[in-house]
Amino acid sequence: MVRAVVLSEQGKPLEVTDIVLPEPGPGRVKVRVVAAGVCHSDLSLSNGTLRQPVPAVLGHEGAGVVLSVGEGVTSLVPGDHVLLNWAPPCRECWYCEAGEPYLCERAADAAQIPHATLPDGTPLYPTLGAGAFAEETIVPERGAVKIPQDFPLDQAAVIGCAVLTGAGAVFNTADVQPGQTVVVVGIGGVGLSVLQAARIAGAERIIAVDTVESKAELALSLGATDFLVSDESTAKTVRSMTSGRGADVAFECAGHPAAIRTAWASSRRGGHLVIVGIGSAKSKVEFSALELYHFGRTITGCLYGSIDPDVDVPRLLDLVRSGQLDVSGLVTATTDLDGVEAAFTDMREGRGARTLVRLGA
Template sequence: MSTTVRAAVFLATGAPPEIRDVVLPDPGPGQVRVRMVAAGVCHSDLSLSDGTLAQTWPAVLGHEGAGTVEAVGPGVSGVVPGQQVILNWAPPCRACWFCEQGEPHLCEHALDGTLSPYAALTDGTPVYPGLNTGAFAEATVVPATALVPLPDGVDPAVAAVLGCAALTGWGAVNNAAKLRPGQSALVLGLGGVGLSLLQAARIAGADPLIAVDVSPDKENLARSLGATDYLVADPNTHRSVRGLTGGRGVDHAFEVVGRAEVVRTAWNSARRGGTVTVVGVGSHRDEVSFNALELFHQARTLQGCVYGSSDPARDIPLLAGAVRSGDLRLAAMVTDEIPLEGVPDAFERMRRGRGGRSLVRFGA
């Protein structure tokens, strides 16, 4: 038996997606079929489609999703048909060296599922799941370990963004940077992750909280989510940031773009002894350089942050508490609700730096 669903299929690097039928097998041992409710369009999907990140084609991308369990395979426990769930695109094995060190976000096997096809086109061509999950489809088949139960009190229609944008932004502030109340913070880049990070920094007590983006149109949204100051990016951004922080620079600078020049801006905007956290996914060809003297003299910390240094099973329930209290506003980050056919336009908005999160709504 199998299930045929509509999906946004990417056939080659740089090619726009085509809406096609995809045939999903019934869930095998340890697997679950999830009927999707919504899927966020993340910049990492763009990085996969344009070749910045490796991907085997054809593929169904989309890794930020929420839905309802439709069927479970043999040996599955912990989730049942009818249960609402959030996708975890990097399920940890819980047994490798990194998992045993309490770093499941660095699990050696988290992306093993991307290496094998999970479905097929109607002509039998194998199809691969982008970042394990293949969320740009009416339904998907994933390992049961790639699911987190939807916490009570969270709207399933916007819960998808908890699975990547909100978790990554919240984790960057709390797990990686460990921002303390009263410390100053800078957020460079206000896509879905940047807007989540901005809210997390506000909740953590950042003051001042400076937001920067290439678009002046995002100022009102940034301020409504907690920014005390807003700057439109230019070559003098770091000087403007210093002007807002007594000439010192910020305690914490978060880079959420994935470009060397923005990493350098974050570095130049941090105070001596400050911390720069790189959250954006960049290209291995885009190099950033530092001289030996400044590394010594500035005494700053430069760190990467994968998936918010998070454990979704632990952290998503924590985020849900902030959602229920109204501190974390998921819907405010969604600037465009689209059908599946709107995915190509959502990718173009990301390329142009427009809007926050685009959210695919299935069956709306």
């Protein structure tokens, strides 16, 4: 048995308890989790904003070491170091063959299949197919991306969601160009990754926007040229900072209607609004027919940074090794499995960026 953070029912407190993991079946691998980041999506899965079969093991942003592999697994062997990919592409469906593996129609399959049990035999589901808040987990072969043995696993864990999502939004979805102006609304782990990637891409002015002023120092240290505390005049202020036009590209990283409207209004006519944050299905954003026509802006949804793990993981690892991308800077707190609930509280109250759960060396 291994310890894990179990969600018995959405909206209820979490429980750290023992679970039973079988040996991996065909096409699956067992991973000893070394580190896992606490993502806002974990909170959304916990409180019911996102659907999830229960009881479930929370956590999806993780990295660790392969313990064993099931029949038919050819790309991994015990001892390999891996980061978890919570949306593994099948490489066979229409979207994968069309070059959009982040939209793979089978990417969510693993989340619907129990991977473990409670000691009494109750089936447990892995949230987002990963179940990373546990000492060990079982994932599909493509849900574990091999990385070099000398790359720090605590850094790899954060890359697995926050950095791939945020940097992917810049490099893939928006294709930010040198000299462009960028505004980023919502400065958590993903937003901070957007800031860094925009700097790497050569953006001239990078304006960070958040409701919490204490995030200013971190945002400015990781790529922002300016920081604004969000209020009713934010869009007007952004326009005044960008020759009266607004930003070329606006990234919304909070998943809230008000944040989406702020990002929209902060972008220029003909600009690009990228929706990175995950909102509730019940939350509505309104646009008039006239403004959609008049401003000529492009609105793009961004799922998992529009990534291809085979391309983007090696690219990001190289950026970290070269010192251009500071992954450690995203982590503002560390804890163990018992501290996940407190990390959720920090997230709700806007404190810090990423909390990292450390489970071993």
